[in-house]
Amino acid sequence: MWRRLRIAILLLILLFVALNTYFDRVYSTDWDTPLRIVAYPIAADDSEVTDRYIRQQSATAFQHIETFFEQEAKEYGLQMERPIRLTLTPPLSQSPPPLEPRAGRLSVLLWSLRMRYWAWRVDAPAGPAPDIKLFILYHDPAISPSVPHSVGLQKGLFGVVHVFADSGMRGSNETVIAHELLHTLGATDKYDLRTNQPAHPDGFAEPDIDPLYPQSFAELMGGRIPTSATESTTPESLQQVIVGAKTASEIGWKKR
Numbered sequence: 677m678w679r680r681l682r683i684a685i686l687l688l689i690l691l692f693v694a695l696n697t698y699f700d701r702v703y704s705t706d707w708d709t710p711l712r713i714v715a716y717p718i719a720a721d722d723s724e725v726t727d728r729y730i731r732q733q734s735a736t737a738f739q740h741i742e743t744f745f746e747q748e749a750k751e752y753g754l755q756m757e758r759p760i761r762l763t764l765t766p767p768l769s770q771s772p773p774p775l776e777p778r779a780g781r782l783s784v785l786l787w788s789l790r791m792r793y794w795a796w797r798v799d800a801p802a803g804p805a806p807d808i809k810l811f812i813l814y815h816d817p818a819i820s821p822s823v824p825h826s827v828g829l830q831k832g833l834f835g836v837v838h839v840f841a842d843s844g845m846r847g848s849n850e851t852v853i854a855h856e857l858l859h860t861l862g863a864t865d866k867y868d869l870r871t872n873q874p875a876h877p878d879g880f881a882e883p884d885i886d887p888l889y890p891q892s893f894a895e896l897m898g899g900r901i902p903t904s905a906t907e908s909t910t911p912e913s914l915q916q917v918i919v920g921a922k923t924a925s926e927i928g929w930k931k932r
């Protein structure tokens with residue numbers, strides 16, 4: 677009896693998630709109106725450096741990301757002023773539920789349900805409800821030389837992004853934020869998860885050039901700039917990044 681009830685409840689939850697996912701996706705990538713993204717800065721540690729950094733960020737901190745998406749969208753025939761609009765909120769004092777570094781599929785699923793609920797409860801700024809909530813956790817590089825994996829859930833329209841509280845890393849932070857943002861819109865990773873090497877052809881900015889290496893740009897979901905068949909470098913800013921054709925079609929950008 678209990679077993680059946682538990683299975684029934686689990687099935688209901690899965691159905692709910694599946695339906696939500698379907699409507700979220702269809703709704704968010706029709707590009708009839710700009711997408712509204714709310715970005716919540718969160719200090720990931722107690723460092724004074726982090727605290728100062730997130731408090732000093734200006735409202736225009738993510739302008740580069742907006743401009744990047746506007747330019748890339750034009751390449752795919754979407755003539756819209758700032759198709760993706762980011763609003764920065766004041767720093768948030770609570771942190772999202774943590775995800776274990778080596779969580780299995782079920783733990784990730786359960787975490788994503790908790791996360792959905794948590795994200796839903798966080799207040800949005802006044803005005804129309806945001807399409808996507810991005811929680812940006814800032815780490816002091818002196819304390820955390822590397823940060824946990826960022827997650828942009830394709831199901832749920834929120835992302836948890838880990839970046840560095842360091843103005844010298846602003847460019848690479850923007851690349852990470854843009855990458856996770858596209859995950860929330862249904863874009864998939866285009867690199868080898870074991871080696872971080874971009875996958876050819878979809879993870880390459882210029883998959884057809886000859887010679888193929890070294891490439892000069894990164895494809896946003898490929899993540900890195902391939903310099904040889906086995907090596908790649910991290911883009912320093914979005915100026916070294918493009919949105920490739922496969923990624924564009926995944927997020928609903930098509931030649932019109």
Ligand SMILES: [Zn+2]
Nearest residue numbers: 855859864865
């Ligand atoms: Zn990714």
